Amino acid sequence: MVANEHTNSNAGHSDESNAVSRRRMLQTTGAAVVAGAGLSAASGSVAADTDEIMEVDFRYGTPSIYDAPQGEDEVVFNVHGYTGSSASVSQAGQFQETARSLGYTETVTAVTWDDSGLPWSAEASARDTGDMFASWLGDYKNANPDTTIRILGHSMGGIVQMETLAAIGGSFTVETADSIGSYEVADGPCESGDFYTAIQDSAGEVRNYYSTNDSIARLGSGPADCGGWFSDGTTPSNYWDVDVSDSVPDHTSYKESSGCVTKIISNY
Structure with a gap:
């Protein structure tokens, strides 16, 4: 089955704006959570969400897990x-700002990796970071244990996203691992690709x-390509391609686009 067939068969699942999601349920009970915040410390319940953007920086080795928020119910x-x-922290802040304007209140944390050098060396670094991030996430x-973990990778951050899943190797699972404008290869998610x-x-x-409209991305410029000369098969049943072309005019506009971010958080 080619990628477009898979995308169409899951279109209703990808655009879940009419479904009552876990996120909507949490938003509905938000007032009750705030009202009971004074009981959190005494009861040992999960800490309140924070607007602070903390930074988990892999440029100088593996950072401490305490560089990320602790005890949160959910972290992107x-x-x-x-x-x-x-600009890692400010870019995470841009996603948070757009998400906050749409009612998403959970915690966002910046993951920073060594992107120095020419594109080919930065890509190699992104792939290496996947191993470090996977190990770090296991400790985190x-x-x-009660924190819902979500990954959102932009551009070469989409390479980090996929390599992290590969390095985790099923030893545990993250709730969601998404990409926007991914620079991963277009057949990566396919049965014949590296990340199925x-x-x-x-x-x-x-x-x-x-x-x-994204002229820089590879996988992120269209759906997964599982029908090319050197690629065949389907994508996994828990994978979806989501078209945000109507609201994203270029490679840098995903996080500031309310249309794009609406689709992301509606699937949380």
């Missing part, structure tokens, strides 16, 4: 793309939010 780990390391999950098993085994759900 935002992974920047090529040349984005110096052990220390925060990783997607199946290491994440609850994986989505590729793509824009056909």
Whole structure:
């Protein structure tokens, strides 16, 4: 089955704006959570969400798990793309700002990796970071077993996203591992690609939010390509391609686009 067939068969699942999601349920009970916040410390319940953007920085080795928020009910780990390391925190902040305006109140954390050098060396670094991030996430999950973990990778951050799933190797699962404008290869999620098993085994759900207006992305410029000369088969049952072309005009506009971010958080 080619990629477009898979995308169409899951279109209703990808655009879940009319469904009552877990996120909507949490938003409905938000007032009650705030009212009971004074009981949290005494009862040992999960800490309140924070607007602070903390940074988990892999440029100088593996950071402490305490560089990320502890005891949160949910954390989105935002992974920047090529040349984005110096703006990693502000880019995570852009996603948070747009998500907050749409009613999403959970915690966002910046993941920073070494993107120095030419594109080919930065890509190699992104792939290496996947191993480090997977190990770090394992320790973080052990220390925060009740925290829902989500990954969102932009551009070469989409490479980090996929390599992290591969390195996890099914030893645990993250709730969602999504990409926007991914620079991963277009057949990566396919049965004949490198990440089919990783997607199946290491994440609850994986989505590729793509824009056909994105002239820089590879996987992120269209749906997964499982029907090319050197690629065949389907994508995993827990993977979806989501078209955000109508609201994303270029490679840098995903996080500020309310149309794109609406689709992302509606699938949380």
